[in-house]
Amino acid sequence: MGIGxxxxxxxxxxxKNYKKLADKSFAQISDEEFFKVIDAESNSIAVMVxxxxxxxxxxxxxxxxxxxxxxxxxxxxxxxxYEDDTRQNLVEKWENGWETTFASIESLTxxxxxxxxxxxxxxxxxxxxxNRSVTHCAYHVGEIVFLAKHLRSSNWQTLSVPxxxxxxxxxxLINKEDKGNRFDAPQEFIESQK
Numbered sequence: 001m002g003i004g005x006x007x008x009x010x011x012x013x014x015x016k017n018y019k020k021l022a023d024k025s026f027a028q029i030s031d032e033e034f035f036k037v038i039d040a041e042s043n044s045i046a047v048m049v050x051x052x053x054x055x056x057x058x059x060x061x062x063x064x065x066x067x068x069x070x071x072x073x074x075x076x077x078x079x080x081x082y083e084d085d086t087r088q089n090l091v092e093k094w095e096n097g098w099e100t101t102f103a104s105i106e107s108l109t110x111x112x113x114x115x116x117x118x119x120x121x122x123x124x125x126x127x128x129x130x131n132r133s134v135t136h137c138a139y140h141v142g143e144i145v146f147l148a149k150h151l152r153s154s155n156w157q158t159l160s161v162p163x164x165x166x167x168x169x170x171x172x173l174i175n176k177e178d179k180g181n182r183f184d185a186p187q188e189f190i191e192s193q194k
Contacts, residue, residue: 026045026148050085055078058070067119119132
């Protein structure tokens, strides 16, 4: 397997991991917490979900053939919530944005990595565009996880290696027969400790 295939597989796995972290955060919070704004300059989890969903849909629809900033996208409106922005509707848009992303990446070939696409009229190699999208998602998913953890406080169920368990986690990894997906290892470790 060549480096291009490895890169595409890793990019897809990384996107899926970030989605999973956010989804596991959503599962721990109430509707009230989903929409909670902690101060005037902060975004709620609902707003971040709306923004990521619309960003992914815009960037990954017709990825190789149209500008990543679609004319139909109104980015500024993503940071406002309207009457029809229920949790259910926002999560449906979220799922659609991620499905569009996964399908687009799965359709890419190694040869596509040499191509150039545009985002807001600026040229990006396909690799640059993928990296841009991954880092954008990582930034906002980190915010989602942090805010959900803050809102749940002592009721938060960790998504990573629990405090004080690094040595045990490292031992778990070394002795693990099926190395599997590296992103799943922390959750597998947590389950093994129950």
